[in-house]
Amino acid sequence: MIKENLKNLKDLITTGPSGSGLFAPDQENLLEPITNLKVEDDFERCIQCGYCRQVCRVYNSTFNEMDCASGRNRIMKSLSSRNIDFDKEKIIDSIYRCMLCGNCHEVCPVGIDTLEVFHNFRRESVKKGVFPEKLKVLRDSIVKNKNPFLESGTDRFNWCSSDTCKEGYIAYNRGKELSEKIKSGLVADNSDDLVGYFVGCTSAYRNNELVTSTSRVLDKLGVEFIVFPDEVCCGSVLFRTGLNDDALELVNHNITMIRELGIKTLVFSCAGCLSTFTKEYTKYAKGNLGFDLYHLTQFVPKIAKEKNLTIKYRKRTKDNPLVVTYHDPCHLARYCDIYDEPRELINMIEGLKLIEMKHNKKMA
Ligand code: SF4
Ligand code: SF4
Structure with missing residues (x-):
């Protein structure tokens, strides 16, 4: 009976699959922000229209108003105006039961930057001691092992050997040689054409096919590249869960490592690592990282065109x-x-x- 009601409720509040609501998929937000609110306080502009419900996969699974942008904004408004108390047990799910996919921002008629708002909600909640137990395991692994998979930091380059991926193995040794040169006090004098490939934890520990294939593609394109023997987790998981302070050590480590090796072009095969460098690293470097960022799907067509490759x-x-x-x-x-x-x-x-x-x- 309850199941039946839920089905009817779903029919009532959605007009079809995700993205097929009142707004066409390519429709722009109707209004640009018109207030002087800080972006993290953008929730104040929510008009509770509910359009975001239709595109939220979490809400369309739980049908809980606290799980969609409109409900979460209402909670933040109430907290801000002190109409409700910050009750950890009651709102922890609302804070963390969001995939940060950004779909709600795309349909929001007032253009609320929901991603920035929800990231900030998590940061502020962490300051109040609200953090899910399960995520603590990931956090501790990143702080201790520099990866979220509870794997040893020293196993990060197990994917590359002369047998499993000779292109990656050459790039690793090239990176190691350059790194040792810098550590011995010499200055990087490599060509600007030397490319750095930031592998990322998921490719290094879980999806080895991505890193070995990327190494082969770069080699086939005739690109001279290194991987970084001292690379650590980019910190994406920490930023997504509101643990920015814990992420800073990783940010500093990776930026310093890349700059010291004189790398001017950094390529990623992981979209999550790239977005963390694009958003958070660039912000912490005050807009001046000192190297350019490319996803592999950008870098390959660029090189193919430059070299006139088919x-x-x-x-x-x-x-x-x-x-x-x-x-x-x-x-x-x-x-x-x-x-x-x-x-x-x-x-x-x-x-x-x-x-x-x-x-x-x-x-x-
Ligand atoms: S960002 Fe969160 S609230 Fe918005 S659509 Fe995605 S899962 Fe739903
Ligand atoms: S679409 Fe925007 S204004 Fe409408 S309820 Fe969702 S967040 Fe609020």
Whole structure:
């Protein structure tokens, strides 16, 4: 019976799948911010229209008003005006049961920067001692092992050996040699063409295929690159969960390491690492990191064009292409505003044909 009611409730409050509500997927916010509010206080402008409910996958699973942007904004307003007390037990789920996907921002008619608001809500909550027990395990692993997977820091480069990935192995040794040179007091005098590849924890410990394939692609493109033997977690998990203070040591370590090695171009295969460098690292470096950031899906078409290279998918032909689609990752798309280059890359590959999904780009 309760299940039946929930189904009816869902019919009542949604008009279809995520992104198919009153706003067309490519519709811009109707109004730009018109107040002098600090962006983290943007929740004050929420008009409780409820459009964000329709695109929130969490809300559409729980049907709990506290889980969508409108409900969370209402809680923050009430806390701000002291209409309710900060009751840890009651609001901890609302604070953390959000994927920070940013879909709600895309449909919000008043343009509330929900991502900034919700990140700030977490930061402020951490200051009040509100932090889920389960996340403490991740936090402790990052602080101790410099990765969130409870793995030993010394195993970070187990993926690269002369047998498993010779391209990565060469890049690792190149990075090690350069790093030792700097540590012995010499100054980096490498060419600006030397590229740094920031591997990231997920590729290093869990998704080795991503790092080995990326190494092979860079090598095939004729790019001279290094991986960083002293690389540590980018801190994304800490920033997403409101633990900015814990993340600062990682930020300082990685920025210093990259600068000291004289790297001017940094490539990522992980959208999460790239967005953390683009958003948080750039902010902490006051807009001047000293090196350029590229996701692999940006870097490959750039190099292919510069070198006039043709890329082919050999199992198919131009006339009989493999039909593929592209899912815009939250961190690459809504966080970094990268939509075109990945599509450009797919369209560049002879033997592939790109078909778009209905809910793509900003509404993916
Ligand atoms: S960021 Fe995503 S998960 Fe969080 S409230 Fe908005 S739509 Fe829902
Ligand atoms: S769409 Fe924007 S204004 Fe409307 S309820 Fe959601 S956050 Fe508030």
